[in-house]
Amino acid sequence: MVISWLRVPEEEELPEAVRALFQEFRERTGFVPNVARAFALSPRFPLWFRYYHALMREEGLLTREEREAMAIAISGENRCEYCVASHKRYLKDLTGDWRLSEVLAANPRRAELPPRMRALVDFALKVTHRHHEMTEEDLRPLREAGLSDEAILEAAEVAAMFNFTNRLLNALGIRPNPEYYP
Template sequence: MVISWLRVPEEAELSEEVRELFARLREKTGFVPNVARAFALSPRFLLWFWYYDQLMRGEGLLTREEKEAMAIAISGENRCEYCVASHKRYLKDLTGDPVLPEVLAANPRRADLPPRTRALVDFALKVTHRHHEMTEGDLRPLREVGLSDEAILEAAEVAAMFNFTNRLLNALGFKPNPEYYHAP
């Protein structure tokens, strides 16, 4: 199966550090995500992976569910097949809700969300489509639902990370693992 339009290195070619990461991923999920396999072509991959992992899975002020909702909404708008598939799977696993991830991917504006998550998703959509028009007033809805400036910074990081990653994966033809579609 082709997972990228670029050459995907064989594991034997990779540094010990990357092979160790792949082993941890296999142990945790049962497979190596194609994004890791394709990004391994660049030594900078470990920096991206570290930042992504800290932002999405590390300690933060936003919940994992909120960040996944933002990721799906952004990735759906950007038509990133890889991120839509993988993050829908993650949100389904986190919430047990098979419908919400589908609605977020198809039309996030119609998703039934708690007020805080709605404010975060709306903010993420503006960052995605009209970032150049943003003003300080765009932070008001986030503050009104109780988000601190630190949490708002985290939300902006999530929005920027997914807009960056969606564009990179789309530009290089990354394909999602079948496991994202067939997980229990």
């Protein structure tokens, strides 16, 4: 199976730090994500991964479910096959609800969401499509949903990370692992 339109390096040629990351993936999930295999071509891959991991997997001001919902909504809008597949799987694993993941990917505006998650998804969609039109008023729904300025910054980081990563994956033809599909 083709993983990327670029050369995917063999594991033996990678620096020890990257091979150690691959081993962590195997221990945690049973496989190495194709995005890691493809991004390993870059010497900046460990930096990108540490930031991604801190933003999406560690404790934050947003719940994991909220961050995953934002990731799916953004990735669906950007038509990023890899991120839609992987983050739908992550949200389903967190919630047990495939339907929520499917609706978020297909039409996030119609997803039935709690008010705080709705505010976050709507914010993420505006960052995705009309970031240049944003004003301070766009933060009001987030504040009304109880988010602090620090949590709003985290939401903006998630939105920016997925808009960046979606474009990178799409530009390089990186395909999702079969393990992401039910």
